[in-house]
Amino acid sequence: MANWNNLDTLSSYKELVKTAGSVDLTKSMAGESGAERVKNYTVPMACGLDFNYAAKNVDEDVLAKLADLAQEAELVDKYAELYNGAVINTGEKRLVLHQLCRGQLGNDVIADGVNKRKFYAEEQKKIAEFANKVHAGEITNAAGEKFTTVVQIGIGGSDLGPRAIYLALENWAKANNTFKMEAKFISNVDPDDAAAVLNSIDVAHSLFVLVSKSGTTLETLTNESFVKNALKEAGLDASKHMVAVTSETSPLAKSSDYLAAFFMDDYIGGRYSSSSGVGGAVLSLAFGPEVFDAFLRGAHEEDKLAANRNIKENPALLDALIGVYERNVLGYPATAVLPYSQALSRFPAHLQQLDMESNGKSVNRFGEPIDYVTGPIIFGEPGTNGQHSFYQLLHQGTDIIPLQFIGFRNSQIGTDVDIQGSTSQQKLCANVAAQIVAFAVGKDDENNNKKFAGNRPSSIIIGDRLTPETVGAILSHFENKVMFQGFIWNINSFDQEGVQLGKVLAKKVLAHDTDGALAVYSDLLNI
């Protein structure tokens, strides 16, 4: 069993703190030394991806101390405990098994009397068979017509991850002739969300995927009723248009309201559930089960790398360590995620949940307050769009914000245009290369307004093309980065008690059981 200790009690951390300010990127990233760094400071990821950290404030000394920290905090051992079935989610007393949806990493994990890998794989097989039957026209609407649209009803982890991955692969699937059905998403309890989606589709040929692990999520059940109303008004039998993704113990599990139910369990956290049926149903329906399989394969390959003890062979661990260095030693408040790929337009929103909900904590695993900062703010938009938006602050603002770039050598669709000697894809890649160097090296100028201080750190994940496998690998990378950071901070990354109070008070408002400020706000909002 690994030892769980607060970061500020570790001797390796105390050594690490002493290195603050030792690497100045305006010097180390300039000239030939910069070229050497870019060549050397790179770690292979799965599926041909690379994690390049040349433009981070590290050198061999800092890296050695980060390796010491990884060892003293027993990070890889903790990961092994997790995938071998320890109760890592101490708050809710649960195993943490989302990696097991993608493949077997260690020992068989037996829980609730079943082999969990087999359970997840069987549910995935059920989904694949269901999706194939829908695509083949064996499962149809009551009129015997094929479904043409799939609509996911879910919020938070049942929405952000699946939606981000759908958008990431929609154009790829169209270009590669594996596109089966358009997917739409209903998440917000705002009635205009469901109404707008319903107005935009042909409900008679739509299949709805209701996703709620507990079967009790307010927004999701409300939107289910919203959809059922619409189906009824269209003269349709709702139970012929809906499937459920839920846990076996939820009220949705055995209901006759659904064409089929696919199961997950309490060991898959919402924000880690894209690899389970939560992502599996909608993505298999949209793109075919083979595409979802490829996504899982990519994630599993990346999961394997996270078990490497050498930080230079473990990109998620290295990324996590550098992130903690930036947050706790260098004192930076946020990280921006900047994919140079329009297909990843909602990937930052998913990572925002993944990271901020996992590591936005102020107590350690034992419920004791901690004296250091934990999870940073995560935000981002695709490049080059962001360059024309908030990059001004990133370059010349008063706070330094570390950056996480993602870039691909090739586009997904392949249609391109050559203007002034370069394609759009080349222009896109030229911009991300330029930004890394601009942030790191800066530029002096006699006019202070045109001066760039530089020394603003970034890393980049570089790939050949955004595919199902590479999306899986990138998702796994960030999930495991967040996990390792939670280990380093000695917090529980797998509960979310901070969302409870708002729910309790909202119920009071709806029950008109309020006083004080809450009663006046309720009046102002006409509730």
Added chain:
Amino acid sequence: MANWNNLDTLSSYKELVKTAGSVDLTKSMAGESGAERVKNYTVPMACGLDFNYAAKNVDEDVLAKLADLAQEAELVDKYAELYNGAVINTGEKRLVLHQLCRGQLGNDVIADGVNKRKFYAEEQKKIAEFANKVHAGEITNAAGEKFTTVVQIGIGGSDLGPRAIYLALENWAKANNTFKMEAKFISNVDPDDAAAVLNSIDVAHSLFVLVSKSGTTLETLTNESFVKNALKEAGLDASKHMVAVTSETSPLAKSSDYLAAFFMDDYIGGRYSSSSGVGGAVLSLAFGPEVFDAFLRGAHEEDKLAANRNIKENPALLDALIGVYERNVLGYPATAVLPYSQALSRFPAHLQQLDMESNGKSVNRFGEPIDYVTGPIIFGEPGTNGQHSFYQLLHQGTDIIPLQFIGFRNSQIGTDVDIQGSTSQQKLCANVAAQIVAFAVGKDDENNNKKFAGNRPSSIIIGDRLTPETVGAILSHFENKVMFQGFIWNINSFDQEGVQLGKVLAKKVLAHDTDGALAVYSDLLNI
């Protein structure tokens, strides 16, 4: 002429700093005193909106010191100089006239030999006439058929604001029978952005709006060529499918490549250009000119309030002052924008540009380095979605992040469902009310993991419904808030020198004129 001084030289600021920590929301927002605050700490905005700041760390003492700061910094005088035509953008030596697109606030502004209010109004009239002719089928494609789709080609301010406003009003327009044409947007130089949009539309019935003030924006010109290629391949005459929004001096202004050209000028910054033809063309085509007029009216009404000297009658000024208090006195790094309205899904992305590009600066108006922090990080997603995502960190993370809520009593579409005694709209409103109180008051618990420290500040803009007028008023509120904060920090909020270095280096990459780190990154990305 107002005096321009650094914030830390002002005696009122020194007094303000002494109040840090004086207001504890866990106390002041609890019980009856909380109810009184919610009733009293509210300022009417235009169009029936209210700005409620009860859950901010202010009391009468802090407010008095903020009023002193407003007076000493001559904020309202500076605003008057701006709208009367002073050279407020000192870096680029330009007037700042976006408010004049919406109405006359002060004296006639004569520049370049013309009355600028007349110029903007005339361009808007030209756009309205053009849009009406398109809707009436008097301007058609070469086959004499009506255009059904409008596609904006632009990036940054030519994309984010118009896109956010389009999404904000799309369902409202459909519900109110003023929806004329679907709008799409192409922005990113990523070829998959343009290719995906072109694959999703009927190009033969599409009208493209090319937006570039300078006529030289790399992404926009590249995407124009991309679109022209597609039109040519479809056997169409591109010049019959394109209009330009640009400055009179740009290469696009007099080109025969366009059906029409509508003009703006150098006094309208990109991120402030939604009220000019940049927003006017696409929104008038999508919804009709009357809708765009209503949007401008709402913005103009709000602009007028920003001239009030009493901070309790000037919501933008008050919001700006409280924001500076949070940033510089309380030391908070970011602000989250959280609209409880799915229609405002991209409004935070627009505010992100507006705020971070305007105030992410490290030198004052005179080019001297400053010793205090300026613009915060801005991010956000619609509620209730965000509640199931990053709110965990907002409630229980180690950093305090001030929040800007927006909520409406009624939905836009009006379709709703009653479940367990409340509608979806009521649930939405109950959630935002609950969140404000949860963040402010918190909750004790013997289990630290379930404890909410509270004292996390927020404000809320409350309205009856999201309409063209209220969108305009809300946009103006934030534009003027950002402007006042720039005045307080003594920075130039209207230039963006921080975007230049990346552009220069990207050109070098494309010209293969690189060495060092940049050359290696170029190799890794196959440029």
